[in-house]
Amino acid sequence: MSTVQAEVSELVGREYKYGFVTDLEMDTAPRGLSEDVVRLISSKKNEPEWLLAWRLKAYRHWLTMSEPQWQNVKFPPIDYQDIIYYAAPKPKKALNSLDEVDPEMRAMFNKLGISLAEQERLSGVAVDAVVDSVSVATTFKDKLAKVGVIFCSFSEAVKTHPELIQKYLGSVVPYTDNRHATLNSAVFSDGSFCFIPKGVRCPMELSTYFRINAADTGQFERTLIVAEEGATVSYLEGCTAPMRDKNQLHAAVVELIALEGASIKYSTVQNWYPGDAQGRGGIFNFVTKRGKCAGANSKISWTQVETGSAITWKYPSVILQGDNSVGEFYSVALTANYQQADTGTKMIHIGKNTKSTIISKGISAGHGQNTYRGLVKIGKGASGARNYTQCDSLLLGSQCGAHTFPYMEVKNKTAQVEHEASTSKIDEEQLFYCRQRGIKAEDAVSMIVNGFCREVFKELPMEFAVEAQKLLSVSLEGCVG
């Protein structure tokens, strides 16, 4: 592996591109977690009584729970009293249009390659920008409203559409679900809300861009997407954070609900700060994502490209309740340096003739540890259910690891469950072959890795696919040493 190692380590020194800090005037809660902090967050957001009550139930339940221990990742205990649970950039005044966004903030998004104004004019993607604990801008709202699509920050939705929030909040991920989701339920600050009414095909891609900026804060956002009967939506999510030498906690919850004949496609490119080459700092990305195919013939598809974070712990799942519903999970997870990922999915087949597909591609380099963990559960009533799972691992170097834990529970004899797994490495032969044909080593490595991920990348919306390929090449730079 000498050449592979040399070639990849030659590219060391490429810094995490999004690691800068923007100086914003902040409004923060006192450090630590208590009932008072939960109340403070709720009052900062002028929330109705029922939501505060829900948060408090979650908080009290959280106190009784212990940290999950089953995952294949190692990290020191988290001091929950050393985290700031609410940090919001102080708005200069209420915003009526994007032109009024704080210039500092606008500059920050420009630096990230997301021009809020440009996005609005040119690319036809509606963006909700979330910095630390709050949503700072949502584009295209008016245009979407004309077809009945609601796309706004979670806080705003609580005020403008309380009946929808009350109906669906916690309906897929209950506040008792797991310790990180429970914590989120108690202290979540913002996030995005989308509602696609019956029969509407959302006319553009919706996206949320998450940015952690403040130090020592945790980010706890919540996304809720509801697609009514026959509605269709494609949603994108991107995330970055500054470089800091302390770990920061990100515990988000995403809930998707697809009613009869509805289709939701959810794509993530996760590029939180991964920590430095020695494994210092980086985001703990402990996220609960779940969708419910509540109606017949509905479909939920998750696509994720996970290249950032010190630790990734997430299992975007689908509950296939409606008959003939379809669940998909396409994942690329890359761990370089000392990054760890324990990620996969759960496909819970309840309805008849439900179908799920899982394609997972894990890439490990440096000292990275990459675990696929997935559950395929076929319930008693899920006659004719089918699952196909494929887990492939690619190793670069000799100090990294790939692990696969597929779980299957099949309670219906008519179900078909298939599982395929492979582990391979970029070897000297492949690299030499490319170089002999005139392709230099670093381009060859990037080509081979992209080839390995092709089945997943082709599921991404066009712009994201290009972004993901670039991201992968950058993340690979300097990953074996």
Place this chain on the structure above:
Amino acid sequence: MLEIKNLYAKIEGREILKGINLSVAAGEVHAIMGPNGSGKSTLSQVLAGRESYEVSGSVLFNGTDLLSLAPEDRASAGVFLAFQYPVEIPGVGNLYFLRTAFNAIRKRRGEEEMDAIDFLALAKERMKLVEMDPSFMSRSVNEGFSGGEKKRNEIFQMAILEPTLAILDETDSGLDIDALKIVANGVNALRRKDRAMLVITHYQRLLDYIVPDRVHVLAHGKIVRSGGKELAVELEKSGYAEFI
């Protein structure tokens, strides 16, 4: 064109090539024959720039010190190796791979890159040389190809990259007689006055179709005998016993 002097190569402390001397002029086809383990494949790998070997001696290629160049720079200089075991690259399309290689070489030579449409036309034309089906273009590099298809693909790549020195490493191994003919026809069509070829083979069979100008016998890391094309016929009868 190619001037090999006193070439030694070691891997993991074991000496494989022990002083090779060979000169090949432009337009010539030289066959390197020899028993298993004589160093034939090592010679081809060392010429192409495989880095796992410790190499000494000199190799001049059109006046350039070949041994000082990285494999990709040797490719740009015009060296092509048809691999004995072509490598599979899952998920990377054949055509995409080849166009990347083609343009990387052009770029390094300071030439203009070719766009996808022109390249497709070029590929379609050259594919005919080895009777390859166009459906191969969209498949991943060598993935799921049969032995014969892989070898044909190598010759197809050679036809696209148009090297000045082509090294064919056991291109006949694993081919049935029909495939052998197709591959040999492809190679013969690529013979040119300004192009030299080193054909490495264990059997004389291939040389019935690709008729060499010179034949060399490699044994224990040295060239022990050289002659005209009749030497190959002689070897077929007597075997390599006298050289082992």
